[in-house]
Amino acid sequence: MALRNIREEGDSILLKKSRPVVDFDKRLHILLDDMRETLLQAGGVGLAAPQVGVLRRAVLVMDTNKEGLTDEEQIIELINPRIVESDGEQTGQEGCLSVPGVYGIVTRPEHVRVRAQDRFGNAFECEGTGLTARCFCHELDHLDGHLFTELAQRLLTEEELQEMSGEE
Ligand code: NI
Numbered sequence: 001m002a003l004r005n006i007r008e009e010g011d012s013i014l015l016k017k018s019r020p021v022v023d024f025d026k027r028l029h030i031l032l033d034d035m036r037e038t039l040l041q042a043g044g045v046g047l048a049a050p051q052v053g054v055l056r057r058a059v060l061v062m063d064t065n066k067e068g069l070t071d072e073e074q075i076i077e078l079i080n081p082r083i084v085e086s087d088g089e090q091t092g093q094e095g096c097l098s099v100p101g102v103y104g105i106v107t108r109p110e111h112v113r114v115r116a117q118d119r120f121g122n123a124f125e126c127e128g129t130g131l132t133a134r135c136f137c138h139e140l141d142h143l144d145g146h147l148f149t150e151l152a153q154r155l156l157t158e159e160e161l162q163e164m165s166g167e168e
Contacts, residue, residue: 002034003034005052006042006051006097006098013050013055016145018143019057021057031054036072044097046059047060048139050143050145059140060078062074062075064131064135078117081139083137085111090107090130091105091153093105106153107153112136114128
């Protein structure tokens with residue numbers, strides 16, 4: 001496994017649409033293993049392949065609703081994911097590893113159900129509420145070249161950011 005560089009806002013690859021994964025081969029597995037390591041090291045809750053410079057429809061989402069799991073065990077690998085059901089609404093803070101130091105207020109569905117394939121090509125469905133639902137939506141947006149800053153009603157101010165870091 002190896003760490004990959006996380007692309008940051010201003011890099012045009014983040015604005016491009018990713019292509020479906022068609023080969024569930026060793027190359028995909030290496031990409032996913034590297035993405036897992038990169039996500040854990042960065043301390044995020046999700047990562048999409050274009051964020052490491054690969055325009056393929058593959059994302060990782062951490063299922064933070066599941067208690068008693070290690071960070072590594074919380075990671076769900078989603079290949080060619082699509083949202084098949086969404087309901088409710090939540091408005092809250094959101095950030096992105098590709099937009100460091102910036103947080104915004106974004107409205108997302110409260111619950112989503114996602115259909116995807118695993119790293120071997122097997123179809124499965126999973127669902128999430130709250131932060132996990134937010135994360136599914138955020139990561140899937142990356143596959144279509146969208147960043148949360150486009151959706152944010154507003155970005156947090158310097159004071160709000162300081163309050164946030166003070167809470168940690
Ligand atoms: Ni992001």
